[in-house]
Amino acid sequence: MANLNIEQKKVKSLFQESKYNFLIPDYQRPYAWGEVECKTLWDDLFSFSFPNDDCDQFVDDEEYFLGPIVTFKNKNQMEVIDGQQRLTTLMLLLRAFYNKLGSMKDPRSQRMKEDIEKCIWRANEFGEFETSALKINSQVATDEDKEEFISILKDGQGIGKKSRYAKNFNFFVEKIDIFFE
Template sequence: MSKLTVDQKSVKGLFQDCKASFLIPDYQRPYAWGEVECKTLWEDLFVFSFPNDNCDQFNEDDEYFLGPIVTFKNDDRKLEIIDGQQRLTTLMLLLRAFYNKLSHMKDQNSQAMKQDIEKCLWRANNFGAYQKDDLKIASEVATDNDKEEFIAIL
């Protein structure tokens, strides 16, 4: 019998876990979120992060509930995503967009954020260097064309 463990993690904690390797198993539905769902998530995150449109009012002690992310550790030690794959995939795409934008910024804060995002998107090799061809999330659902598009975006 499998053991059920409930952990409360921040998104950063979930994605930056160096052992995390997410897999969207073949029995999951393909990515289906459209502009409406993505915009809803973005606006919700924005309102949380910028209360009253003022970043100075952000309270680091406040918590944002993303919703449950249910995973199962398979025999390959990958975390199969049972619930939450639409949210996780959308967050990965948002992080990748931020990463691209931050690549053009040279100030210290932007570069520090870029390094934090790297830890969320890619796995590191044995020397701690992040491998841009080794995503932390993979999908068995997507067709070969979908996989190529997804990898190209990330």
């Protein structure tokens, strides 16, 4: 009989503490989130983090429930049983933030950028993060879509790409640009 562990984790902990790569196995449904779901996620996170639309009143000590992410340890990977849509979308959102933070030089932005690196990529033996060592892989995406998803996470470019991954990534890039204005 398999052991069942239930843990409440912050997104940062979920991604950074994992010793394993996340794998979206071929029995999962394809990535289906579109702009409606991404907008809902963005609006929920924004209104929770900045009550009263005041960017100076960032809420850091409260917890926001994103929903369950259920995984199964299979060799050196964590197969995603439930939460694949949220997990994938969070990766796209983090990559979009990483792009924006890359041009900022203040210490807080650099710390945030370093935290995001730990969420998306694995470090090599020297502690350097390699964009080719992603912490997520999908067996359910078509070859072309999978290539776009991986490419977006590696190089942070969604322009000219046509998959749902690219559309959602570009949506977040636009929202983040507006937010930082």
